[in-house]
Amino acid sequence: xAVQKELITISTHRQKESVLAWLFSAPxxxxxxxxxxxxxxxxxxxxxxxxxxxxxxxxxxxxxxxQNYLRLFSDDVxxxxxxxxxxFVIVVVPLQTSFALGLAMLINEEIKGINFFRTIYFSPVVTxxxxxxxxxxxLYNPGEGLINAFIQAISFGRLGPYNxxxxxxxxxxxxxxxxxxxGVGFQMVIFLAGLxxxxxxxxxxxxxxxxxxxxxxxxxxxxxLRNTMIFVVISTTILAFKLFDQVKVMTNGGPSNASMTTxxxxxxTAWGRLRAGYASAITVIFFIIVLAISIxxxxxxxxxxxxxxx
Amino acid sequence: MPKEKTSPVITYLVRKRIKTGLKYALLILLAVFFLxxxxxxxxxxxxxxxxxxxxxxxxxxxxxxxGQLGVQNYSDVFTSLNFGQQFYNSxxxxxxxxxxxxxxxxxxxxxLARLRFRGxxxxxxxxxxxxxxxxEAVAIPLLLIVNKLPxxxxxxxxLDTYHVQIFPFIADAFSxxxxxxxxxxxxxxxxxxxxxxGASLFGIYWKIxxxxxxxxxxxxxxxxxxxxxxxxMWPLMVTRGEDVRPLTVGIQAFFGQSPRLWGDLMAFASMxxxxxxxxxxxxxxxxxxxxxxTGIKG
Numbered sequence: 001x002a003v004q005k006e007l008i009t010i011s012t013h014r015q016k017e018s019v020l021a022w023l024f025s026a027p028x029x030x031x032x033x034x035x036x037x038x039x040x041x042x043x044x045x046x047x048x049x050x051x052x053x054x055x056x057x058x059x060x061x062x063x064x065x066x067q068n069y070l071r072l073f074s075d076d077v078x079x080x081x082x083x084x085x086x087x088f089v090i091v092v093v094p095l096q097t098s099f100a101l102g103l104a105m106l107i108n109e110e111i112k113g114i115n116f117f118r119t120i121y122f123s124p125v126v127t128x129x130x131x132x133x134x135x136x137x138x139l140y141n142p143g144e145g146l147i148n149a150f151i152q153a154i155s156f157g158r159l160g161p162y163n164x165x166x167x168x169x170x171x172x173x174x175x176x177x178x179x180x181x182x183g184v185g186f187q188m189v190i191f192l193a194g195l196x197x198x199x200x201x202x203x204x205x206x207x208x209x210x211x212x213x214x215x216x217x218x219x220x221x222x223x224x225l226r227n228t229m230i231f232v233v234i235s236t237t238i239l240a241f242k243l244f245d246q247v248k249v250m251t252n253g254g255p256s257n258a259s260m261t262t263x264x265x266x267x268x269t270a271w272g273r274l275r276a277g278y279a280s281a282i283t284v285i286f287f288i289i290v291l292a293i294s295i296x297x298x299x300x301x302x303x304x305x306x307x308x309x310x
Numbered sequence: 311m312p313k314e315k316t317s318p319v320i321t322y323l324v325r326k327r328i329k330t331g332l333k334y335a336l337l338i339l340l341a342v343f344f345l346x347x348x349x350x351x352x353x354x355x356x357x358x359x360x361x362x363x364x365x366x367x368x369x370x371x372x373x374x375x376x377g378q379l380g381v382q383n384y385s386d387v388f389t390s391l392n393f394g395q396q397f398y399n400s401x402x403x404x405x406x407x408x409x410x411x412x413x414x415x416x417x418x419x420x421x422l423a424r425l426r427f428r429g430x431x432x433x434x435x436x437x438x439x440x441x442x443x444x445x446e447a448v449a450i451p452l453l454l455i456v457n458k459l460p461x462x463x464x465x466x467x468x469l470d471t472y473h474v475q476i477f478p479f480i481a482d483a484f485s486x487x488x489x490x491x492x493x494x495x496x497x498x499x500x501x502x503x504x505x506x507x508g509a510s511l512f513g514i515y516w517k518i519x520x521x522x523x524x525x526x527x528x529x530x531x532x533x534x535x536x537x538x539x540x541x542x543m544w545p546l547m548v549t550r551g552e553d554v555r556p557l558t559v560g561i562q563a564f565f566g567q568s569p570r571l572w573g574d575l576m577a578f579a580s581m582x583x584x585x586x587x588x589x590x591x592x593x594x595x596x597x598x599x600x601x602x603x604t605g606i607k608g
Contacts, residue, residue, distance in 0.1 A: 014426070020511050021427035028418035029433075031481035032440060035452060040443055042451035053454065106337065111330070119594055120341045123348070126590045126597065128540035130558040131579045134565050135351045138572055144368040146350065181344070186601055193602035231605055242446050245542045249562055263446050263543075270450045271547060279450050287447040294442045 040287075047281035053274040061277075068281035078282065081253075081260040084172060088240045088261075091173075096180045097232055100187035105221075107188070108195045122185040129182060133249035136178045140164035165251055168258035175246050175259060183239070187232045194228030195221070227301055234297040238290055262286050348583070349373055355576035358382045363572045383577035391564055391574075392552050393581065400556040403475045404538040410480045411534050412527060418481075419489030420515050424501070434490070440483035446543070452478060453547055474548045475556070479538065485530045488603065492526035493519065529600040532593070539586060557582045 051061045107118045139146045148161035164174040202220050244263040253260035270279035354363045358378045366372045387393045456468040468474035542558040549555040561578050
């Protein structure tokens, strides 16, 4: 009898716990469902139609199969946008990652006033990209801009002035430099956290063995930072594919699409030209790229875990 | 003979001195690189003569407060650009998003970490999988959805409202994940003791777990606040008037007008940036910790 009663209380307790758990989860589940999962599935569905952003009675929405995707393959603006994203990855990811690692190693030393420098290096990260883009547009001013003046001064007037944001070859590198300036502090802090987790005994042992600075860097620091490095490289790559704010504010993709990016093209297509179906196809491709990169990260990071276990 | 003995010591000391000197030179050079745009922005914002802002740009005068100085640009931004309204919009959207987000995300994370229920593991896997979907991938269909959503008082669209800028960002899979990781690592003793004392499960969440979770609350709050304050693409898509639009869209709209009034623009930019910089300086350690914690994700 008593045992049975106890079992009943346990099971009612379990039931109560279960109900409470779902109550606790409900708000997040509803919000994620409505604002993430539904639109995500809708994006896939819409990408197979010719849907307009504002319904047009003359062009009823129709299922068009893979037509949008096929059209993307021959869309020169889309190709240019995608190439630009890859261009950004190839240049910015290695530069920004090594710059961030260098900064992290520099500020990891316990010397006087180091906190002051840490704060300054990190401060662009908290500045909004919209603001940064506007300030740098002025810095890149074609005639008497500060950056032109600086380049002319250090080259004794031999170089420049350049039309940074209106020259098709210079516009993207100019945006890259600015993006590195704004974003490198973020990765620096992540590397710093990684550096501080490396046991100092490893370095001490290496010193006893007479290792020099480079040897310590290549044989201890880099291997120990492997997972941090993978994380930084992957997250910077994903950010590069999301590139939007800078190009929207500074150039709106111009001149002649030289700074067009995938996200900007998707938004311009949906919002400017009202072609929601076609724009959805662009975001689906964008998602597939991000997914592939994320899977690569999990794959690479796991490998290390297995290595340790083995 | 003794000379030979001391000289290596002296060269060592001299070398060390030079090395430290070079290190500081490098640190300062980098500080200049990271600071110059911000200093330039603030200095230009107090120069009242528009022509002078441009003329000073080709020399070091860009960083020196010279000429006709004052707060005229600032008052221009307040009076002709309705800065106050847009500042209020950004602040309101940020506070509501972050507060609601802290509650909603920590609650589901608590259920996942501490309560036992059917479907728990599947739910956790789904949440972790959702981290991968970037908002950018759903923005366009979401625009169609919010365009047709009803709201209290008979409204049939969410466009040009505050809630359209808040609701999509309250629940956040990554914040849930951060909370979950933290809750899993809190020792269970306290909760068990409270349970024996007859505390309700909600009471345990509210009175024991949440007060213990200040570090993770700060982390999530900082990350979400920065995201909200700096958010640009979505409000650009869903707001048209000045009434509800945030500062980022406001300054971009002003930037698009010609002729560009650089002094006013720099004052506008400074007023978006300086509050965040002050908060950052006050809670520096927490900011750095928050960013560092995102790295654990791998």
